[in-house]
Amino acid sequence: MILTVEHVTTYRYDLPVRGVVQSHRLTPSVFDGQRTLRWEISVSDGIHGGGFRDGAGDWVQTCSVLGPVDQIEVRVSGEVETQDLAGVLRGHRELVPPLAYLRDTIPTHPDIALTELGRQAVAGAQDPLDRAHRLSSAVAGAIAYTPGSTDAHTSAAEALALGQGVCQDHAHALIAAARSQGMPARYVSGYLHATEEDDLHEAAHAWAEIFVDGLGWVGFDPANRCCPDARYIRLGSGYDAQDAAPIRGTARGGGAEHLDVDVAVKAAQQ
Amino acid sequence: MVPGRAKAAALPETCATATAAGPLQPVRAVKLVPLPLYWSHVVNETGNIVPDHFNEMFADGQVRPPYARLEDWVAAMPAELRSLKQTEAEALFRRIGITFAVYGEGGDPDRLIPFCMFPRVFSNSEWRRLERGIRQRARALNAFLVDVYGRGEILRAGLIPAALVHRNAAFEKAAVGFVPPRGVFSHVVGVDLVRTGPDEFFVLEDNCRTPSGVSYMLENREIMMRMFPALFRENRIEPVDHYPSALRRTLASVAPAKCDRDPTIVILTPGHFNSAYYEHSFLADLMGVELVEGQDLFVEGEYVWMRTTEGPKRVDVIYRRIDDAYLDPLCFRPDSMLGVPGLMDVYRSGGVTIASAPGAGVADDKAIYTFVPEMIRFYLGEEPILKNVPTWQCGKADDLKYVLERLPELVVKEVHGSGGYGMLVGPAATAEQVAAFRDRIVANPGNYIAQPTLALSTCPTFVEQGIAPRHVDLRPYCLVGERVELVPGGLTRVALKEGCLVVNSSQGGGVKDTWVLAE
Structure with a gap:
């Protein structure tokens, strides 16, 4: 099966934040059941940080955003062949x-x-x-x-x-x-x-x-x-939801954070 | 606590526990024998002289050679002068700001650490052997850490039960699969030693995370040199004052591969409320590096940066004095305000070195301690130079049975306990205390280990009545980087209460200057 993913996470801040640092676990695992055909992660105004494969096999990628910003968008778009x-x-x-x-x-x-x-x-x-x-x-x-x-x-x-x-x-x-x-x-x-x-x-x-x-x-x-x-x-x-979270992040300064998640997973037309 | 006031380093949290072997009278029943060897023997209440614990100054009625010159020094010091000097020493410590905090006793928790002016002395050959043993141990502990976060060969070989490591609270999943620069996890290994005879040393425990107390080693020497300059002319004593530069060199040698310049080193402190804050700022000063809190650092791109008045400056090596759980809210406790968000990602992708490395604590766990001699044989192919104290794991049925049968003779500790709290010193405990402790062990055996009570050595110590033998232990600090090295000396802690076997500062312990004589 070929699945396409469009996943947009939007963070809005009541007051502009000075900066944001996020740790992403947003890349499909590598195992016999799935093969990544295309995968892009983009963060608005984001600076790519260090990435590595951790001991559990996950690809972990840091991303930082320099403020002031009052909105950040993390966009994941890709295609995976699964069995x-x-x-x-x-x-x-x-x-x-x-x-x-x-x-x-x-x-x-x-x-x-x-x-x-x-x-x-x-x-x-x-x-x-x-x-x-x-x-x-x-x-x-x-x-x-x-x-x-x-x-x-x-x-x-x-x-x-x-x-x-x-x-x-x-x-x-x-x-x-x-x-x-x-x-x-x-x-x-x-x-x-x-x-x-x-x-x-x-x-x-x-x-x-x-x-x-x-x-x-x-x-x-x-x-x-x-x-x-x-x-x-x-x-x-x-270990649990927080430890496995696809996005873990903190913002410096700013007001309350509002989160909006939009995910669509579709089977590609064959 | 007064905000902003410099606080002393918390003394290392170890308990030296011991008592005379065999059916001796309780130690509190002894009194001192008069001169000349008045502090080398004790008599019991029936007037019989009983052999005391090994006295490091006197043996067989003779002054042992390392202490030869101190006999005259003591003899030539009248009581008034001694009292004057003691007052001077205390004034110096107060001026420097060295205090430590004791909680739970009411009143002002800030205490002056009691300083005994009578030095503790090692001959050069005694020290060389200790040094070899400690370096051997530090190498093996680091090899063990690289192994258990990598292929786990020692576990596959069946020498250490895998569950003891993998289920250990200090085993860090986030450290698996990463080898820190030069394969070093623990850059400062504090090995706590006790002595029971001329050539008998035992390791009580290893401290692989961030052992504290080194500031006392440096301050004690500084103050002794200031007060007794003649002593340092008469005795050829190995210096210790190069410790900060050696530590700096060690840290610089483990800079990450991405660092292509003279590395920027910082000390990361939890802040001035921490009981060891004084030590953090003291070391930063002497090393010539910045003392920072988490909020002074930030992650951007592939690196960690420090805020400075001249703009961000890249940081290459972080000597952290905060626990793993607080290092990075994006990897560990999300509520931590002490750490740096994103730090672990930079660390794992090779942008910064953290010393000690996250996960190092699994090597100094009290249950793992039992296996250090096996580590030395397995990784280094050598026989251990320093002995372990025999340890029974109450979690094992056979051991538990043995321990419960001999409880009044043993010392029992909590596996994760520290500071001399929550332990039983069998020979010094009442029957009720022993019985109460027995219930606690039976309720949760896996939480306890037991050791025999050792006849801890004594060193002459100034007390109110004059000079008396008091029990001592030793914590040297082994630096591990490109080289594995120690400064000749360490921190000697002394139990100031007569017969007291627990040397922690929180339990009324004091400190001494520790000399290693030059050849």
Whole structure:
């Protein structure tokens, strides 16, 4: 499948800022499931900084903007050829040891309920892959996809207690439940091509990966009750949403920041 | 705290713990034997002379050679003169502004660090051996860091459990896959040593992040030279005052490949509220480099820049005195106001060197410490010159059983504890204290390690009644860059309370000038 992405993030400031520095994880991962045909990232008035591939295999790129400015636009435009690997992250080069992804973070902290959810889910599982699938199903069943029910700072425990959330909450809850059962898990950010027939329309998407012995990292998307396939584009990973964020940035000075995100992921005409 | 007031460096946070081996009376039950060797032996309450801990000045009724000239110096110093000199020393420290902060005891937290004028002396040959051992350790620790953030050979070889490293809170994912310039993660390694005999030294712990206290090493010497110039004529003492230039040279030698000129070095401090701020500004002064806070630096393009009155100036090497978690809000804690946004990206893309490198802390963890001798054999193919203190990991069932059986004899520490807080010194604790600590260990065994109580050496120390032996430890500072070197000396900490085995400043410890005699 060939997917095209148009992703524009606009930052508006009430008062002009003196400068902005951003760290981008906005470049498609390199693995057997996707091949980048064209990819451009441009930042209005931006100065290209140092770029590098980190230990987790993500391309990280710094960008700085000299102020004063009252608006910044980050524009991503590209085309990626994808194939369905049933969620398996095959051929991805990375150095971070899986055990490092057992680390507890605030949004992924497993409380008693999450640990219990995890424990019940894996009971009777045949093998590690089965355990991972059952965890993902359990999270999908426990948290109903409800846009607007949570915000960016909602933790996995809070989302589970609420029984509602969005893809970020599903991913956090799955990570927490998996780690509570000793399975390394991480947050993945990327894009999803959602067609008219699909229930969900989250083009800027997030899911989780669980490390399965013998198979490696495998993606699970509890929000869509599936494993990532050819409709998904993977960008980067981290302990949680913040650590895996496609854009992390700070502005010096200025007033309140207003964020506007516009994403379109389409299947190219063949 | 008075804003803007220079604060002293927090003393290194290590505990030297020890007591006499065997069934001795509690140390508080001893009193001093009269002259001439009045501080070399102790008697117990029944009047029997018992062998004390190794006394670095006296052995077998003789003054040990390194201290030979100090005997006359002490003898020729009447009590009035000593008291005068002590007052003078304190006035000098106050003028310089060296205080440190003790919290939780009420009152003004700013304290003057007690300074003992009686120096601690090493012969040249004693020092050469220590120096070789410390350099060996510093090389192995850095090799370990390059390895665990790279291929992890030592883990594959099964010499260190991978989980101990990879699940360690100090293991930094953001450092994986990057080799800092010259393969150095820890540019200043502080190795805490204790002595138990003429040739017996043990490493208590390693400090690979940013060990503090070196300003005391320099100030103690400065003040001793000012007060007792004759001593420095009579004794041939190796100088330490080139430490700042050696540190500067070390940092310059690890400038990033992109730096094609004389590197610009800065010291990054959390600010004047930090207890070690005095040391940060002191070192910046002596090194001739800028002392900066996070807000003085910014990232633009591929580099880090410093704001100056003449416009931005590119920075090549940052000697940081802030923790990893605060370095860069775009990589670590997003709420950090102390760091520089984007710094890690510049670091990883080779635009700036950070010393110590992010992630260096995984090498000085108390659980990893146990494996340093293995590191030395594995990476260097050498036998360790300095010994480790035998350590039991309470997280292991067998070790836990052993520790719980012998709790009153052992020293138990928290794996991530520091400053002499949260530890049990078995022989000095009451039965209730031991029982309470036992419960804490059982509740969370993985959080504790235990070590035997060592018979820590003593050094003659000025006390109210005259001179008495007091326990000491030593922290030398090993610089690692193009070269691996130490200035001959270090910081000697002394437990001023009689029989006290914990030398931290927060626990009533003082400091001494540390001499290494020239050949």
